[in-house]
Amino acid sequence: MTDLPHSPEQPVPAAKASRWKTFIRSDIVWSYRRSPVTITASIVALLLVFMAIFAPWIAPYNPFNPATLNLMDGFTPPNSNSMGGRYFVLGTDSQGRDVLSTIMHGSRVSLFVGAMATLFAMVMGVGLGLVAGYVGGIWDAVIMRVCDVQLSFPAILIALLIFGVARGIIPPNQQEGAAIWVLIIAIGLANWAQFARTVRGATMVERQKDYVAAARILGVNPFIILLRHVLPNVVGPVLVIGTIGLALAIIEEATLSYLGVGVPPTQPSLGTLIRIGQQFLFSGEWWILLFPAITLVLLALSVNLLGDWLRDALNPKLR
Amino acid sequence: MLAFIARRLLQSVIVMLVVAFIAFLVFRYVGDPLANLLSQDATMADYEQARERLGLNQPFYIQFFNFVINALQGQFGVSYRLQQPVSQLILERLPATIELAVASSIIALVFGVMLGIYTALRQRAFSTGVIMTLSLIGVSLPTFLIGIGLIYVFAVELKWLPSFGRGDVVQIGWWRTGLLTQSGLRSLILPAITLSLFQLTLIMRLVRAEMLEVMRTDYIRFAKARGLSKRAINFGHALKNTMVPVITITGLQLGSVIAFAIITETVFQWPGVGSLFVNSVAAVDVPVMAAYLVFVALVFVIINLVVDILYFIVDPRLRDGARSGR
Numbered sequence: 001m002t003d004l005p006h007s008p009e010q011p012v013p014a015a016k017a018s019r020w021k022t023f024i025r026s027d028i029v030w031s032y033r034r035s036p037v038t039i040t041a042s043i044v045a046l047l048l049v050f051m052a053i054f055a056p057w058i059a060p061y062n063p064f065n066p067a068t069l070n071l072m073d074g075f076t077p078p079n080s081n082s083m084g085g086r087y088f089v090l091g092t093d094s095q096g097r098d099v100l101s102t103i104m105h106g107s108r109v110s111l112f113v114g115a116m117a118t119l120f121a122m123v124m125g126v127g128l129g130l131v132a133g134y135v136g137g138i139w140d141a142v143i144m145r146v147c148d149v150q151l152s153f154p155a156i157l158i159a160l161l162i163f164g165v166a167r168g169i170i171p172p173n174q175q176e177g178a179a180i181w182v183l184i185i186a187i188g189l190a191n192w193a194q195f196a197r198t199v200r201g202a203t204m205v206e207r208q209k210d211y212v213a214a215a216r217i218l219g220v221n222p223f224i225i226l227l228r229h230v231l232p233n234v235v236g237p238v239l240v241i242g243t244i245g246l247a248l249a250i251i252e253e254a255t256l257s258y259l260g261v262g263v264p265p266t267q268p269s270l271g272t273l274i275r276i277g278q279q280f281l282f283s284g285e286w287w288i289l290l291f292p293a294i295t296l297v298l299l300a301l302s303v304n305l306l307g308d309w310l311r312d313a314l315n316p317k318l319r
Numbered sequence: 320m321l322a323f324i325a326r327r328l329l330q331s332v333i334v335m336l337v338v339a340f341i342a343f344l345v346f347r348y349v350g351d352p353l354a355n356l357l358s359q360d361a362t363m364a365d366y367e368q369a370r371e372r373l374g375l376n377q378p379f380y381i382q383f384f385n386f387v388i389n390a391l392q393g394q395f396g397v398s399y400r401l402q403q404p405v406s407q408l409i410l411e412r413l414p415a416t417i418e419l420a421v422a423s424s425i426i427a428l429v430f431g432v433m434l435g436i437y438t439a440l441r442q443r444a445f446s447t448g449v450i451m452t453l454s455l456i457g458v459s460l461p462t463f464l465i466g467i468g469l470i471y472v473f474a475v476e477l478k479w480l481p482s483f484g485r486g487d488v489v490q491i492g493w494w495r496t497g498l499l500t501q502s503g504l505r506s507l508i509l510p511a512i513t514l515s516l517f518q519l520t521l522i523m524r525l526v527r528a529e530m531l532e533v534m535r536t537d538y539i540r541f542a543k544a545r546g547l548s549k550r551a552i553n554f555g556h557a558l559k560n561t562m563v564p565v566i567t568i569t570g571l572q573l574g575s576v577i578a579f580a581i582i583t584e585t586v587f588q589w590p591g592v593g594s595l596f597v598n599s600v601a602a603v604d605v606p607v608m609a610a611y612l613v614f615v616a617l618v619f620v621i622i623n624l625v626v627d628i629l630y631f632i633v634d635p636r637l638r639d640g641a642r643s644g645r
Contacts, residue, residue: 149334152574152619152623153578153615153619154575154578154579156578156579156581156582157578157581157615160581160596160600161600161608161612163600164599164600164603164608165345165349165608167600167603168349168603247459251461254463255463255582258461258463258582258585259463259581259582259585259597259601260597260601261600261601274464274467281467281471281475282482286471289467293464293467297460297464300459300460300461301456301459304459
């Protein structure tokens with residue numbers, strides 16, 4: 001038992017340069033370079049993420065500083081100078097806020113909430129999935145039953161309920177500050193079941209394998225076995241679900257904010273901007289609605305396409 | 320057979336009890352029910368009296384028991400926001416949601432099956448590629464954006480259809496219907512399309528996959544060898560065998576449709592249960608939230624139960640499996 005056979009696929013540790021070469025020659029890079037849709041999607045996603053992260057520094061105006069707002073700039077159409085004499089690429093809204101700048105700040109909020117919620121769902125789902133798959137028995141039964149019930153309800157309904165309950169528990173004067181975190185937890189709790197179910201399945205397969213048995217016989221702590229040995233082997237599908245889940249979370253955040261129960265109006269996300277823009281649909285100020293909507297669609301679509309590609313690339317059997 | 324139904328019934332009751340327990344916790348411990356019922360300058364004695372009257376000083380399990388008994392009679396208290404009995408509010412708005420859900424399911428079923436057959440039979444046609452791509456984009460678009468887009472095209476630009484509300488309604492007993500007036504029907508079109516799109520793509524993909532599967536089987540090859548007309552093969556033999564899963568999925572999706580109606584109803588200001596729920600969440604109107612939770616769970620449980628029992632009746636293999644004790 002001391003001399004475990006080396007599996008032939010195990011890459012031999014090598015110098016840094018050749019590891020980079022191995023990466024370049026790997027299947028995953030090959031399938032990436034072969035798919036123009038994926039390349040476009042990743043460029044769009046990167047641009048949007050860049051725009052969101054650096055919004056406070058690269059946005060042309062600060063839309064949330066009342067001192068720089070001028071009502072004279074209100075309702076400026078795209079690509080024109082306002083009555084106040086300033087230039088706006090994508091126009092302004094009713095209060096004279098630059099639409100491009102609000103979009104940049106809005107995607108920042110949307111991406112932050114989406115990413116944190118997905119991270120939360122991932123940690124919770126993977127943790128519970130590992131426990132359910134590895135320990136089995138009553139834990140497995142309880143966790144999976146909760147998963148089943150949750151998966152049969154639409155995520156948006158669950159997120160709405162959790163949000164409503166949290167609003168009732170948190171005292172009113174703290175609600176504005178807590179709103180984003182409540183939103184993150186609500187969306188995260190609504191999405192963990194997918195992770196748990198997948199990880200549980202993969203863990204049950206891994207548990208049967210010799211390396212787990214070997215670790216057990218050596219007396220390794222079960223937590224160490226799960227985290228150091230089992231987790232790396234189930235991480236592939238988690239990445240795929242995580243990417244697609246990120247797109248879902250962004251859409252769920254936008255939907256909740258659109259419904260008026262998401263982020264507070266002082267920190268508008270893309271969904272809030274669309275909600276505001278819809279008020280001006282009938283009076284002809286289409287740009288207040290259209291540009292945030294396009295940004296949201298581009299964001300969700302590009303992340304979704306990346307997730308689809310990742311799924312195919314990591315699992316050649318599906319092709 | 321009876322044992323199976325009894326077991327499923329028992330499971331359903333347990334699920335409903337769990338949901339009722341969650342709803343009770345929400346109802347009882349989120350916010351202070353008394354603060355919402357009594358006026359600002361109520362004295363401590365008033366509070367004591369109200370607590371006595373509402374049974375809030377009784378043990379936990381008795382309160383839960385009373386909650387379940389009341390829920391069974393359809394009583395969920397009084398809405399904080401609208402000061403009306405919750406059951407009355409939900410009953411008033413239920414017809415609007417049901418009409419919307421049924422209309423959108425019919426649209427989804429008809430067009431989904433048609434497009435599914437078309438794309439399966441013309442597998443290599445250019446139009447099939449277009450339809451499949453459109454369906455992918457449609458799935459990844461948020462529902463509320465599709466609704467806004469439809470409003471922009473058909474209400475703002477073309478001015479063909481109304482953009483919000485239910486139009487004129489007719490009262491039949493307690494059921495208030497918009498299906499009997501012209502403006503009611505016209506108002507139904509855009510929301511129903513918006514709500515149906517997700518289901519439509521799902522059904523289309525399902526029908527297409529099932530059709531492609533069936534077309535490869537021996538009995539279809541046999542039918543072709545017998546020289547049957549294309550029409551008889553495609554519709555008489557192939558389509559019939561794809562319908563069981565399609566009907567199951569449509570049935571199971573009906574619950575999701577009612578939940579998804581939350582978004583559509585908000586976009587089109589449709590006066591249904593979903594928009595009632597959203598407004599209640601925004602205003603932390605706890606009794607309505609608790610009642611909606613129980614209501615949606617009931618819809619889901621009933622649909623699942625009916626589908627399970629229908630399966631049991633239709634599929635003899637399940638019966639044998641049950642007898643041998645699984």
